[in-house]
Amino acid sequence: MKYFYAYHGPKNTKDFDYSNGYGVGQEWKTRQVTPGDRLFVIQKLSGKRDFQLCGLFEIIDTFVDPNNAYPYRVQLKDLSTLDTFLPVDELLVGEQLPPSKRKEEWTNFKRHFCHQGASFEAPLCEEIVSVLSLLIAIPDYQMGTYARREDGLRMVKIRREQAKFRKVVMSNWGNKCAITGSTLAVEACHIISHANKGLPSVENGIALAADFHKLFDSDHLSFRDNRVILSESARLEPRYKDFHDTELRKPLKPVDLSVK
Template sequence: MRNYFYAYHGPKNKDNFDFKKGYGVSGEKTLKKVKVGDSVFIIQNLNKSFYELCGLYEIVKIQDTKVGKLRYRVELRDLSNLDDLIQLDEQGLSKLLPKTTGDKRRSNFQRHFCKQNYSFQRPLDNEVISILKSLLPKKNQLQEHLDDFDEQVKEALNSSKEAREERLRKSPKKPEKLTVTTTFFKRNPDVVAEALIRANGVCQGCNQPAPFIRRKDGTPYLEVHHKIKLANGGDDTVENTIALCPNCHREEHFG
């Protein structure tokens, strides 16, 4: 089961939180309840006047770098893909969040999220998770369904064989149909064509020939991948694309 945590990026930091650098802590005990696959909300306060939600991230690796004061590093994958940080309404959230104990000089929001050395200390409860998720822009329905399905598969893999078999006995053989609306990018066909011509039938990831030939037109099957995702502000240009075999393409997205 996936747990959700929060971590604080405070005024001692000069720059906005950058998930690509991961999140560092000084002691291994801080991460004793955290595992790969869990998620974390990062909240920052750089100028001591307002708080910002940096995003929601999946924990993909935990390692001891043995270097520096913050030697234990948590590597992250961005789940929210925000265009900009979300400035938080401290007073409004203090009223909305469940009441918690702590220093009465602090707001209820601060008692939840700004305790010294409290990052990753315990999983957030469902009510707090729901409130923080509600602050994030809504995903398109298809992506939300796919993310939920991936989470359900992880939980199924971690359950017992007996529990899976019991659910399989009770489950319908025909899947339910869902109708979703989605948003997609209208890509430039010339960019795709140029990337494929440039690759000349060879995967630019593993440098192996395309795995098969398309039945419909006899061309080598490669998939054009954007190095910086369009959803993350990447350009739909030849310079930002690479032609990959299906295996290398999946690795770029999930490896």
């Protein structure tokens, strides 16, 4: 049994409906699928800010619909039976995923799931399956060999550590962005990501406004000698240019910014 991923992206204005199946434009993608395989679907509709996990589906069969813009299709059965689609914290989930090898200047989450051709590109690795399945708490009997209990306990432990991490980091920075001093839309950010073995400790955390957090994750923001370093492209943006080479605010307890 293999696990695949499909994206219901911004070209769509309506929620994903599994009863219509899912289609792609390239036949080779459905040829690698067999009945009984599984499919995670994530959506981000036109005009919407957030991603949503639509669930886990069993692939019942493949078929061709020549009248559809995406003719090579899979028939689906809903395994997760969610009452509503689940909002996805792009940054938090991205930190739990293995680092993507793609080069787009995006978050790790988007590099995995939002590039052109991501749907049915290849079977998902076990680590990605574990992260996505824990988001919807798929029962063991539906997960086959991937649902090892030790993996589940590990992910629960990670979630608890992340909640504690957010609390202590925000407190250490006075619930204000380390760069702007603003209290609006501030997030706790790992200096070294979880995927790169960073610890959920106060020394490894910095509070950043959400847009600066995204700049940090996409390598447009770094720190040197306790000062803000922005990439050349970030400095061209009016919102950011005046923050380049400014000094960071001081936290209650020191943090280690030497890696960034």
